[in-house]
Amino acid sequence: MVISYPFAGGLTPLVFVSWLPLLFVESYISKKNYRSSKVFVHAYLSFLIYNLGTTWWVWNADEIGASLAFILNSLLMAITFYFFHLAKKHIGEKEGYISLLFFWIGFEYLHFNWEMSWTWLTLGNTFSIVPSWVQWYSSVGVLGGSLWILIINLLFFRTIQNVYLKKESWRIQTPLVWSGLFLIALPIVISLYSYYSYEEESNSIEVVAIQPNIDPYNEKFDRSSFKSQLETLTRLARIKTTENTALIVAPETSISSNFNELDVQQYDFFKYLVKEKTENLNNTPWYIGASTYKLFSEKESRASRKRTDGNFEEFYNSSMLITADNDAEFVHKSKLVPGVEVLPFSDIFPFLEEMSIDNGGISGTLGVEKHPKVFDIDNITFAPVICYESIYGEWVAEQCRKGAQLICIATNDGWWGDTPGYKQHLSFASLRAIENRRSIVRSANTGISCFVNQRGDIKQATKWWKEDVIRGEVNLNSKLTFYTTYGDVLGRSFSFAAILVLLFTFVKRFRKKRKLIEG
Numbered sequence: 001m002v003i004s005y006p007f008a009g010g011l012t013p014l015v016f017v018s019w020l021p022l023l024f025v026e027s028y029i030s031k032k033n034y035r036s037s038k039v040f041v042h043a044y045l046s047f048l049i050y051n052l053g054t055t056w057w058v059w060n061a062d063e064i065g066a067s068l069a070f071i072l073n074s075l076l077m078a079i080t081f082y083f084f085h086l087a088k089k090h091i092g093e094k095e096g097y098i099s100l101l102f103f104w105i106g107f108e109y110l111h112f113n114w115e116m117s118w119t120w121l122t123l124g125n126t127f128s129i130v131p132s133w134v135q136w137y138s139s140v141g142v143l144g145g146s147l148w149i150l151i152i153n154l155l156f157f158r159t160i161q162n163v164y165l166k167k168e169s170w171r172i173q174t175p176l177v178w179s180g181l182f183l184i185a186l187p188i189v190i191s192l193y194s195y196y197s198y199e200e201e202s203n204s205i206e207v208v209a210i211q212p213n214i215d216p217y218n219e220k221f222d223r224s225s226f227k228s229q230l231e232t233l234t235r236l237a238r239i240k241t242t243e244n245t246a247l248i249v250a251p252e253t254s255i256s257s258n259f260n261e262l263d264v265q266q267y268d269f270f271k272y273l274v275k276e277k278t279e280n281l282n283n284t285p286w287y288i289g290a291s292t293y294k295l296f297s298e299k300e301s302r303a304s305r306k307r308t309d310g311n312f313e314e315f316y317n318s319s320m321l322i323t324a325d326n327d328a329e330f331v332h333k334s335k336l337v338p339g340v341e342v343l344p345f346s347d348i349f350p351f352l353e354e355m356s357i358d359n360g361g362i363s364g365t366l367g368v369e370k371h372p373k374v375f376d377i378d379n380i381t382f383a384p385v386i387c388y389e390s391i392y393g394e395w396v397a398e399q400c401r402k403g404a405q406l407i408c409i410a411t412n413d414g415w416w417g418d419t420p421g422y423k424q425h426l427s428f429a430s431l432r433a434i435e436n437r438r439s440i441v442r443s444a445n446t447g448i449s450c451f452v453n454q455r456g457d458i459k460q461a462t463k464w465w466k467e468d469v470i471r472g473e474v475n476l477n478s479k480l481t482f483y484t485t486y487g488d489v490l491g492r493s494f495s496f497a498a499i500l501v502l503l504f505t506f507v508k509r510f511r512k513k514r515k516l517i518e519g
Contacts, residue, residue, distance in 0.1 A: 109491025131456030
């Protein structure tokens, strides 16, 4: 599992056999009639190795948060696998293996949609480094890749089980072998055809992406360097911005000092940016990450904090658009990083807010947008996506349904150091491009900044931890893919089926126990 994952090994084809050892362990335990708890223990150890081997770099940002992520995410995966074992034990062997598909896809979908969401290891993300294999994500999204992986693993497992455990001949396995190979080859062939035949409509705009390379630990949130950080942004923008540039994109929290959104035009930094924009940057609009807050007379949400004057304030990780008319518009980040930007279930257990992780700026639960939003400039509509939001396919798809012709990702991946983390995050952008057939502009504080075309190809990628700025032509697209239109249909339907199978499993289990007692 580890060595098939992007930048943890990158041997992508191995993902099609990566589940075989665990499936054989479960089969052995079942055959020997050992306690079901043994399945859970082996599954937990397997998924703990998977989490550690692929996302160990989270430790660089925070040891406690990383430990909780490893422990809890492994636990959720192990519980999901355990449900499959119970279904196989109490409903039937064939039905049980089919239930694995429902349980796992259902788990991944639900993991996208609750407060303890850590969806980095969604199985379908494995193919982010081979976008030419998964052009069909434009129909089913990343969960389609997860389903593909599981089906192939089950077919190969069944084949090997029949030969080596049931002592059947290889000749009898011919249909299973050919089915497995066919189901590997067919999606790839279809995808390759789509990849090489796909042509973007020529509807291009010129965009500039900035990579200021500011150390998030020692400089970014130091107020004494705030002015020099702004000067770095504008200096880099001047290098590449032309009279044809439609948009300048800067990283997450480029404006790192918290400010009141309603008074933004009164701040010196805003006046400076506007002056530079009008005098030296051809009045080009800016999309820039910022740390902001708003004041309320009453508590707005659980993120609202009471002030000494009796009012409430709410802090945000924001996208700020400085328009050609020098107005400022804001969209707040909604998919927050657990433990850093949101304390899961702190609305139920308020004391949890004291456990928040401080990675610079404001710690504790931030405010969010209730629904995805987009920005509009000069007949161009784009999706503002901040960092962690870029791994949520359905969220980005809804922005595209609302008219986004382009996706702009502003991120700061410097927390993890020179590890697989920032590389994995970059590769996931290719999947969002494919799902929605939208070009992407990616501005990362310390790298990697780039452009991504509608086939998922990464263009003009900058180097890690190097100050840089890039300019490129990206094509706009207003057409909606099946995935953009309907989102994670696969995930919703499999989640519903998983709940029904789980209920049926426990009913069967209860009946068996009752019969044993009565007998």
